[in-house]
Amino acid sequence: xxxxxxxxxxxxxxxxxxxxxxxxxxxxxxxxxxxxxxxxxxxxxxxxxxxxxxxxxxxxxxxxxxxxxxxxxxxxxxxxxxxxxxxxxxxxxxxxxxxxxxxxxxxxxxxxxxxxxxxxxxxxxxxxxxxxxxxxxxxxxxxxxxxxxxxxxxxxxxxxxxxxxxxxxxxxxxxxxxxxxxxxxxxxxxxxxxxxxxxxxxxxxxxxxxxxxxxxxxxxxxxxxxxxxxxxxxxxxxxxxxxxxxxxxxxxxxxx
Amino acid sequence: xxxxxxxxxxxxxxxxxxxxxxxxxxxxxxxxxxxxxxxxxxxxxxxxxxxxxxxxxxxxxxxxxxxxxxxxxxxxxxxxxxxxxxxxxxxxxxxxxxxxxxxxxxxxxxxxxxxxxxxxxxxxxxxxxxxxxxxxxxxxxxxxxxxxxxxxxxxxxxxxxxxxxxxxxxxxxxxxxxxxxxxxxxxxxxxxxxxxxxxxxxxxxxxxxxxxxxxxxxxxxxxxxxxxxxxxxxxxxxxxxxxxxxxxxxxxxxxxxxxxxxxxxxxxxxxxxxxxxxxxxxxxxxxxxxx
Numbered sequence: 001x002x003x004x005x006x007x008x009x010x011x012x013x014x015x016x017x018x019x020x021x022x023x024x025x026x027x028x029x030x031x032x033x034x035x036x037x038x039x040x041x042x043x044x045x046x047x048x049x050x051x052x053x054x055x056x057x058x059x060x061x062x063x064x065x066x067x068x069x070x071x072x073x074x075x076x077x078x079x080x081x082x083x084x085x086x087x088x089x090x091x092x093x094x095x096x097x098x099x100x101x102x103x104x105x106x107x108x109x110x111x112x113x114x115x116x117x118x119x120x121x122x123x124x125x126x127x128x129x130x131x132x133x134x135x136x137x138x139x140x141x142x143x144x145x146x147x148x149x150x151x152x153x154x155x156x157x158x159x160x161x162x163x164x165x166x167x168x169x170x171x172x173x174x175x176x177x178x179x180x181x182x183x184x185x186x187x188x189x190x191x192x193x194x195x196x197x198x199x200x201x202x203x204x205x206x207x208x209x210x211x212x213x214x215x216x217x218x219x220x221x222x223x224x225x226x227x228x229x230x231x232x233x234x235x236x237x238x239x240x241x242x243x244x245x246x247x248x249x250x251x252x253x254x255x256x
Numbered sequence: 257x258x259x260x261x262x263x264x265x266x267x268x269x270x271x272x273x274x275x276x277x278x279x280x281x282x283x284x285x286x287x288x289x290x291x292x293x294x295x296x297x298x299x300x301x302x303x304x305x306x307x308x309x310x311x312x313x314x315x316x317x318x319x320x321x322x323x324x325x326x327x328x329x330x331x332x333x334x335x336x337x338x339x340x341x342x343x344x345x346x347x348x349x350x351x352x353x354x355x356x357x358x359x360x361x362x363x364x365x366x367x368x369x370x371x372x373x374x375x376x377x378x379x380x381x382x383x384x385x386x387x388x389x390x391x392x393x394x395x396x397x398x399x400x401x402x403x404x405x406x407x408x409x410x411x412x413x414x415x416x417x418x419x420x421x422x423x424x425x426x427x428x429x430x431x432x433x434x435x436x437x438x439x440x441x442x443x444x445x446x447x448x449x450x451x452x453x454x455x456x457x458x459x460x461x462x463x464x465x466x467x468x469x470x471x472x473x474x475x476x477x478x479x480x481x482x483x484x485x486x487x488x489x490x491x492x493x494x495x496x497x498x499x500x501x502x503x504x505x506x507x508x509x510x511x512x513x514x515x516x517x518x519x520x521x522x523x524x525x526x527x528x529x530x531x532x533x534x535x536x537x538x539x540x541x542x543x544x545x546x547x
Contacts, residue, residue, distance in 0.1 A: 051437065077439035089434040091427055102427050106439040108420045115419040116411075122418075169438070 004029040004173060004205050010049060010059035012042075012229075019045045020056070021229040027173070032199050032206040034216045036240070037226035038249060043209040044086055045229070047177050050207075051083055052076050063173065077106045082171035084162045086178045086209075092151045096142055096161050097133065099150060103168030104129040136164045140194065156187045163194065167202075174198065176208035180215050188215055195219045213241065225249070260392050262508045268398035268467065270504020271405035272298075275460035276481035277488065277496035278412070279453040285491055286429040286449040289341065289352045293360040294457060295478015300363050301329045301458030302465040302474070303371050306378045318381050326458040333454025337447040360475060367472040375469035382466040401463045408459060409497055416493075425449055483527045489537020498539055502526070 005027040012020040020042045027033045035043045048054045050061060052073040061068040063079055071079075082103075091099050107129065110122045137143055140160050150158060159182070166174055179195070180188045192215055198204050199219075210216050216223060217237035225232040225246045233243040240246055279294045291297075307313045309321035316324070336359075344351050377383075382400040386393050416422040428435040428442045435442050464470065464477075480503060488499025503523040511519030530538060 053433075072441070073436040074439055074441040077437060083437060085433070089431050089437075091430040091434065093430055094426070102423065102435075102438050105420065105424065105427075110420070112419055112421060116414060118418060165438075 002029050003027070004064055005050070005207065006060075006062045007046075007050075008060045008062075010046075010056045010061060012045060012049060012054055012056050019229050020049065023059070023226075023229065023231060025224050025231065025234065027205060027207050029172075029205055030199065030203060031221040032195060032208070032219050034220040034223045034237075035207070035209045035226060036211070036213070036216060036223060037232070041226040042229035043226055044177055046226075047083065047175055047209060050076075050081070050175065077169060080170070080172035081175065082166035082169045082173075083175035084159075084166055084177055084179065086181065088155075088158050088162055090150045090158060090162055090165070093149065095147050095149055096145045096153075096164075097137075097147060099161055099165050100133040100136060100168040101129060103165040104132060106169060132170065133168050136167045139167070139197070140164050156183055159183060159187075160190075163191075167198070167204075171204060173205045173207065176206060176210070178209055178211065180210060180212045188212060191215065192218050213237075217241065257391050258512075261394075262512055263505060264392075264394055264398055264402075266505035266508045267501060268395070268401040268504070269507065270484075270501035271401045272460050272464045272467075272500070273477070273481045273484045273503050274497040274500025275405060275408070275456055275463070276478055277485035277500045278409075278493060279457045279460070280482060280485040281488075281490060281493055281496040282449055282453040282456065285493075286425055287341075287446050289349070290356070291450075291453070292353060292356040292478070292482075293363060293475075294453070295481060296360040296363040296367075296475035297329065297333070297454055297457035298461040298464065298478065299470065299472060299475035300332075300367055300461070301325055301454075302378065302461030302470050303367050303472075304328050304458070305462045306376060306465060306470075307371060310376070310379050318379070322462055325462065326455050329458035329461075330451040330455040333457075334447045334451035336454075337450035341450070342443060342447070360478075364472045364475060371472070373472055375471040377469050378462070378465035380462070380466040382463075395467070397463075397467045401467065404459065404463060405497075408456070409494075412456075412493065421445070421448065480523055483523050487527055487530045487538060489539045492537070492539050495537055495539030499537070502538075 003026045007026065008024050010020055010023045011018070023046065035046060037043050045054065049056055050068065052068065052071055056069070063081060066079055068076065091102060108125065110125055114122050137146060140163065142160065142164055145153060145157055145161070150161065153161070159179070163176070163179065179191050183191060195206060196219055199206055220237055222235065223237050223240040224234045225240050225243065227249040232249055233240045233246050276294055276298050279297065280291065283289055283291045305321050305325035308316045308324055309318045340355070341352065344355065383397045386395050416426060424435070424440045424445050425448070427438060428440055428445045432442050464474065481500065484499035484503040485496045486499070487502060488495030488497070503526070506522045506526060507519045510522040
């Protein structure tokens with residue numbers, strides 16, 4: 001196993017508020033790594049640092065040897081990093097299929113003239129993208145929604161479509177921002193199997209932020225607990241859950 | 257027979273309105289900004305072509321001057337976004353509205369200084385006279401306008417359906433944050449939309465100037481095109497074109513069958529009815545974003 005993502009001494013301040021405080025952790029290739037912590041602990045902020053929406057005040061972030069801080073938000077996908085959002089960011093006035101096809105954007109290599117003329121090369125490539133997208137649709141059981149507009153779909157389905165769009169891009173690292181939030185018990189169970197399969201069958205490394213401890217301990221190899229933007233504990237789900245500092249942060253002093 | 261004649265000249269005018277309306281909608285869809293200088297872009301495109309091709313100015317062959325004018329307007333559109341509008345990011349819509357209205361004034365003034373305020377005719381091979389089919393006299397320019405508009409619309413449709421850039425533009429217009437994450441450089445793509453709408457404006461201008469004389473105030477036509485865009489439903493490209501055609505066709509019929517003056521208010525009367533009874537426009541594909 002080699003290290004895929006490495007965050008070293010990252011610090012981010014919004015005015016006087018320290019959102020991420022001297023944070024260091026790394027994600028190994030092929031593992032599922034979860035970040036937990038109370039609201040406002042800086043979990044999503046860490047994602048936004050990796051996604052390059054925020055610039056860290058100090059520290060470094062590297063992915064597979066590439067310095068992520070050299071890149072803009074639109075060139076992170078090219079490295080093979082895909083993400084979902086806590087509040088679902090889909091293309092609402094397009095169909096499920098079209099959304100997944102946009103996920104293939106980084107793989108389209110043909111030029112404008114070829115595309116306008118719809119040359120054999122473009123046709124071939126288009127076929128490849130469609131096949132890749134159909135695989136994702138089968139994998140996530142999205143067949144019934146294939147040609148439906150996003151705007152009319154239930155919350156749980158949209159959540160799965162967003163996961164599908166991320167998978168369609170063929171990532172090496174998948175960032176999942178609260179994949180189970182707002183889902184029913186049954187949908188959360190599905191999500192759990194999918195995350196397992198994504199890691200085992202597709203060999204994709206997963207970094208997720210999640211509140212549902214059942215899901216976290218079910219799928220994660222390692223867990224990082226954050227509080228006030230700093231590392232509280234790191235280890236297996238059991239180790240972190242029984243860590244006195246974590247229990248105190250969640251339940252307050254005296255509960256332990 | 258008279259009806260056919262009115263219809264063809266109405267459709268030809270309508271194509272020009274439609275192309276300007278297309279420019280409005282392109283920019284609105286991609287950036288949620290409204291470019292009130294779109295009509296003046298059209299006028300400027302016409303004058304750039306006129307300046308390049310008329311014997312009195314540079315005297316280039318029309319078939320070189322026209323593509324050149326279109327390219328120049330595309331670059332101008334892109335640069336306008338790059339140097340000005342990008343810096344208004346996060347400001348209220350009103351700022352962009354006022355800025356583009358002011359820009360319209362500036363363009364009109366500058367065009368007047370360079371090419372004078374007198375009406376001039378474009379020496380265009382499209383305006384080679386009329387021909388007669390069974391008693392109906394059709395202007396060659398009118399036919400050319402309709403044909404070019406149909407071709408351009410088809411081209412744009414293919415562009416948005418098939419090309420990586422076209423799809424990126426659609427994606428960026430629906431969700432900027434998600435688009436970034438798909439690897440789409442949203443700001444550059446928006447600049448290209450401004451460039452594209454500059455090019456479309458230039459095509460509209462060249463066609464308009466092939467039909468008759470133009471002067472720097474021709475850009476005020478943009479108001480009618482704006483009405484056309486609203487009638488068609490502001491977010492829809494085919495709607496913009498249809499809105500333009502409707503406005504274009506209404507005018508000659510109103511001036512033929514109603515007392516003088518009615519043709520001028522007819523488009524706005526229609527606009528009023530559409531806003532009251534179908535506020536999302538006649539051809540709206542999707543409902544406006546609701547919170």
